[in-house]
Amino acid sequence: xxxxxxxxxxxxMGGVRSTRASRAGRAVVVAVAxxxxxxxxxxxxxxxxxxxAEVTRDPLGLPTELDLSAFATAMRDEADGGFGLGRFVLxxxxxxxxxxxxxxxxxxxxxxxxxxxxxxxxxVTNGIILxxxxxxxxxxxxxxxxxxxxxxxxxTLVGLLIVYVAATVxxxxxxxxxxxxxxPQSVEEAAIMDGCSLGQLLVRxxxxxxxxxxxxxAIYVFMIAWNEYFYALLFLxxxxxxxxxxxxxxxxxxxxxxxxxxxAGSIAVTVPVVIVFFLAQRYIVSGLVQGAER
Amino acid sequence: xxxGPTQVRPGRARRAAVTRPTTAAQRANRxxxxxxxxxxxxxxxxxLLPFVLVVVFGFSEIRLVDIPFLGTExxxxxxxxxxxxxxxxxxxxxxxxxxxxxxxxxxGSLAVGLVLALALRRPFAGRGLVRALLLVPYVLxxxxxxxxxxxxxxxxxxxxxxxxxxxLGWDTPVGFxxxxxAEVWGIPVPVALLVVVLFDxxxxxxxxxxxxxxxxxxxxxxxxxxxxxxxANRRQVLRFILLPQxxxxxxxxxxxxxxxxxxxxxxxxxxxxxxxxxxxMAIQVYTELVTKAxxxxxxxxxxxxxxxxxxxxxxxxxxxxxxxxx
Numbered sequence: 001x002x003x004x005x006x007x008x009x010x011x012x013m014g015g016v017r018s019t020r021a022s023r024a025g026r027a028v029v030v031a032v033a034x035x036x037x038x039x040x041x042x043x044x045x046x047x048x049x050x051x052x053a054e055v056t057r058d059p060l061g062l063p064t065e066l067d068l069s070a071f072a073t074a075m076r077d078e079a080d081g082g083f084g085l086g087r088f089v090l091x092x093x094x095x096x097x098x099x100x101x102x103x104x105x106x107x108x109x110x111x112x113x114x115x116x117x118x119x120x121x122x123x124v125t126n127g128i129i130l131x132x133x134x135x136x137x138x139x140x141x142x143x144x145x146x147x148x149x150x151x152x153x154x155x156t157l158v159g160l161l162i163v164y165v166a167a168t169v170x171x172x173x174x175x176x177x178x179x180x181x182x183x184p185q186s187v188e189e190a191a192i193m194d195g196c197s198l199g200q201l202l203v204r205x206x207x208x209x210x211x212x213x214x215x216x217x218a219i220y221v222f223m224i225a226w227n228e229y230f231y232a233l234l235f236l237x238x239x240x241x242x243x244x245x246x247x248x249x250x251x252x253x254x255x256x257x258x259x260x261x262x263x264a265g266s267i268a269v270t271v272p273v274v275i276v277f278f279l280a281q282r283y284i285v286s287g288l289v290q291g292a293e294r
Numbered sequence: 295x296x297x298g299p300t301q302v303r304p305g306r307a308r309r310a311a312v313t314r315p316t317t318a319a320q321r322a323n324r325x326x327x328x329x330x331x332x333x334x335x336x337x338x339x340x341x342l343l344p345f346v347l348v349v350v351f352g353f354s355e356i357r358l359v360d361i362p363f364l365g366t367e368x369x370x371x372x373x374x375x376x377x378x379x380x381x382x383x384x385x386x387x388x389x390x391x392x393x394x395x396x397x398x399x400x401x402g403s404l405a406v407g408l409v410l411a412l413a414l415r416r417p418f419a420g421r422g423l424v425r426a427l428l429l430v431p432y433v434l435x436x437x438x439x440x441x442x443x444x445x446x447x448x449x450x451x452x453x454x455x456x457x458x459x460x461x462l463g464w465d466t467p468v469g470f471x472x473x474x475x476a477e478v479w480g481i482p483v484p485v486a487l488l489v490v491v492l493f494d495x496x497x498x499x500x501x502x503x504x505x506x507x508x509x510x511x512x513x514x515x516x517x518x519x520x521x522x523x524x525x526a527n528r529r530q531v532l533r534f535i536l537l538p539q540x541x542x543x544x545x546x547x548x549x550x551x552x553x554x555x556x557x558x559x560x561x562x563x564x565x566x567x568x569x570x571x572x573x574x575m576a577i578q579v580y581t582e583l584v585t586k587a588x589x590x591x592x593x594x595x596x597x598x599x600x601x602x603x604x605x606x607x608x609x610x611x612x613x614x615x616x617x618x619x620x
Binding site for chain 1: 337341418438
């Protein structure tokens with residue numbers, strides 16, 4: 001019975017048919033992989049709904065009741081006895097949304113040129129952009145810090161926004177170019193024949209069919225900005241009111257904050273990203289791995 | 295195709311079909327530069343300019359307190375930053391730690407990704423869901439992931455130590471994130487470093503899995519079937535058909551992960567802050583800049599790092615050229 005169901009796609013080919021042993025092996029690998037990937041996450045969620053005293057007394061125990069007070073404590077303002085994560089989340093949201101808007105505006109244009117327009121110097125500019133994508137970012141942290149603090153922007157969210165746009169433009173360009181390359185060219189050619197201007201072509205012809213790619217890139221950019229930690233630490237560590245969500249959680253870890261509250265905060269900032277990522281997962285993945293199929 | 299049979303061949307033929315070829319080319323030139331200029335402006339302002347500056351800083355004596363006077367005083371050139379780096383134990387120690395960290399991470403995440411990609415190659419009920427769930431560690435914000443791992447490894451209330459003491463007979467809790475080295479059956483093991491490597495493998499293996507899966511999907515089924523008809527068994531199919539197909543992309547992944555892990559700051563700093571001999575280069579740059587307030591020295595460390603990375607990047611470009619051609 002099971003043997004019959006196992007190999008409809010391989011039928012008579014004895015050598016590559018899944019055997020019972022290989023299927024059992026696969027089941028073990030899949031189970032271990034899921035445990036390895038999700039185990040820590042499940043552990044974090046479980047701890048975040050247990051009372052702190054119970055966690056320290058019995059680390060291996062399971063929650064006896066659902067205690068959501070850690071989430072409320074994490075989010076509430078310091079004035080109300082909380083840890084101010086709500087404000088950090090708003091800071092993060094502002095910077096991340098700003099980054100998405102600016103980065104996507106710049107990249108839609110650049111990526112379209114890289115994918116479609118045959119201008120002189122195209123090979124060179126494409127090369128520069130790829131080089132920048134692969135360039136070690138940490139090396140530029142030092143001069144960026146110096147420039148922005150000379151301009152008085154290191155203790156502002158604007159400074160962070162500038163750095164994030166710079167950090168996301170190369171990867172967004174790369175992803176969006178892949179999406180544009182995958183679009184059928186004939187529609188655009190017809191539009192050019194009909195005397196469409198460049199602006200009309202982009203807004204009326206290209207963007208409507210490229211929307212899934214643009215959205216996927218936007219989500220990816222949002223994730224980078226939302227998750228970023230290093231520059232937030234470098235720029236804003238002294239300014240508690242401006243902390244982003246990741247910086248806030250990391251900094252609170254050094255204070256005497258109950259671990260359940262920290263985990264509740266971590267879960268709270270994770271859930272939105274994970275949900276949004278999975279909604280657009282198919283597109284994001286195809287934009288990232290394009291070129292690997294060869 | 296709207297323009298009929300004249301447009302069958304791409305490239306030159308298409309350009310000839312446009313009525314005024316010179317104007318069209320000029321127009322393409324103009325709009326190309328128009329479109330790409332914002333991107334180039336961003337790149338120039340926040341990549342090329344900083345790069346020039348980091349070279350200047352590396353070769354000059356400059357500290358955090360000098361920032362307000364930048365641009366008002368002439369630069370005094372010096373090689374001191376590099377001399378000090380080359381003479382310092384911290385630099386060479388960090389370099390070795392970083393190479394070890396990046397190497398182990400690259401190999402580990404490729405191996406895990408490969409096992410997953412091969413295990414999930416054939417369709418089965420729920421495969422799509424499993425694939426999606428395996429991506430969770432990759433999507434998780436690094437701060438959230440590190441918080442969870444730190445909690446799990448905590449000596450007082452962490453689940454790992456509690457489990458080890460309850461079921462594995464550990465006498466004392468293990469400080470996973472602060473122990474430089476511990477003897478396991480007489481062999482010294484760099485505990486903290488291995489933990490941060492495991493963490494990075496956990497976070498980055500899903501990406502390797504994605505790339506390898508994409509490559510596997512494009513292996514034509516006929517090759518495999520032909521091999522099976524010739525009597526090849528599963529192991530031979532894997533060894534002689536699948537793995538050679540994956541070689542190029544696997545090499546690229548190995549190199550890319552090494553390059554990325556070589557510059558890792560977040561993961562290591564969040565887990566250990568450099569304790570337990572996990573001072574990687576990026577943390578060293580951060581320490582020089584923030585703790586020691588020495589911009590020149592931080593820039594020099596960064597430049598030396600990028601020198602090593604440039605060699606690797608050249609390797610990457612060569613490799614991807616070869617992959618493109620084949």
